[in-house]
Amino acid sequence: MGFFSKFRKKSPWILHYNTGGCNGCDIEILATLAPKYDIERFGALNRGNPKQADILLVTGPVTKNCRDVLRRLYLEMPEPKVVVAMGACGHGGGVFRHLYNVENGVDNIIPVDVWIPGCAPNPRALIDGIVEAINIWEKKSKDKEYMKNHSKDMIKNLGVNDD
Amino acid sequence: MGNKIVVPFGSQHIALPEPVSFLFDTKNEIITDVRVDVGYVHRGIEKAAITKFEFTNVAYLLTRICGFCSITHAGGYHHGIEKLLDVEAPKRAEYIRLIITELDRIHSHMLANAHVAEVAGYENLFMQGVKDREIVMDLLENITGNRIQYDIYTIGGVRRDISKETAEYIKKQLNKLKDKVLKVYDFYDTDYTFGLKTKGISYISYDDAKKYNVVGPIARASGLATDARAEFDYLPYDELGFEVQTRTEGDVWARNIVRQMEVVHSIDLILRAIDNLPEGDIKVKYKGRPKGETFVRVEAPRGECFYYLKGNGTKVLERVRVRVPTYSNIPILKELFVGEKYSDAQPIVLSFDPCMSCTAR
């Protein structure tokens, strides 16, 4: 079925959390939200609320203090959800690998779907990653579609065909 | 009388790019007490700098303390290690370093001002600020090859030269930027509603600034003329006619204005540096290992950054100590909240332009 997923893919909302990298990647996220790169073209807004978010954008190597917050944010997000790990230090720690207060990357804590390499990644790379995330998320959304048996009339009214 | 309500702000919050947690005790919307936890970003960089990295590549780690001030940390480390190794960078390298440092300051200040405008309710102004800032990011990418972590400093010079065409391009773009910045400056200066939201909020007097050892634009907004660029000799600032920018109002508004004035002044400095760019090499060779101890003061966008280095003749340094500007600004930040409205808490935090990655390291 593609009832909700049809609309859902038009507005993927982002939840951004920095788990202790330098803030380089976060600056690039701000730049990507602003006019020149404008991630809003894809309907993506940065909203600070895990209950409304679809894409979790994580930067940083995950410090021991941030670990539980990150896990909680992930669990609070509704299904379907996609996790994007941004920056070299999200990938196994980068330059911070094996420092005493660091958990060596995002995938040691939560499952990751999309990796964006670079230190700091260019906004173009970030846009590429988000688009990839939207595709994965749409697929997950179709798989997990819960409203399977709605009436034929409703589908006809909305102009959404079965796919 | 209302009840006491505790309002959490952070560690994950839309207005914060970095994790830091404030717990506000409020009564009738007035803040009565605040507890701050800045430790979310602690990675243990100072420890790693003296155990895991050799002195030739510890700079890659130190610049990644913070994305905004990466060039400051590179500067602090390299000026120190050059003193220990007894090498002197050529004049042209010093000028290129200065250009990158000031470009970094411009983009940091513009983002900080835009952020204050956003939380004060001016989303359009935020977008405008970040859009204009892209001009600077473009220049940085042109000169150094990367937008955020430049790593252009190297021991005894810089890695990349500025060609004639790039110099012309920088001049053209900066003149364009200056017009735009002056326009926004005018808005901050004269707009009535923006003044209502920011004037008189979180006032710091000259005496308080002195007593609490405030640094950076926050101190300069209270009339305290402290600036490491004028007080410590590390880059050729006097040759280019550097002047400390100050205001006396000491509130959120004055901090924005000081930052905006510094942006304009930095643009002038860069234009002068480009015009007077000396000819010659950009790098000299060095020999030996660092021995002895030294300190450096450099001016980060947020204030004075202090570096202490100690070497013992081996490849790994014995001590690297960093004291960053936000650290010295936190004591007064705590005092300021008490008695203000909760709705003003966000502009107050962001007018300090706090940098938690630096503070907790």
Ligand code: SF4
């Ligand atoms: S990947 Fe690089 S720029 Fe991004 S947060 Fe990590 S250290 Fe900073």
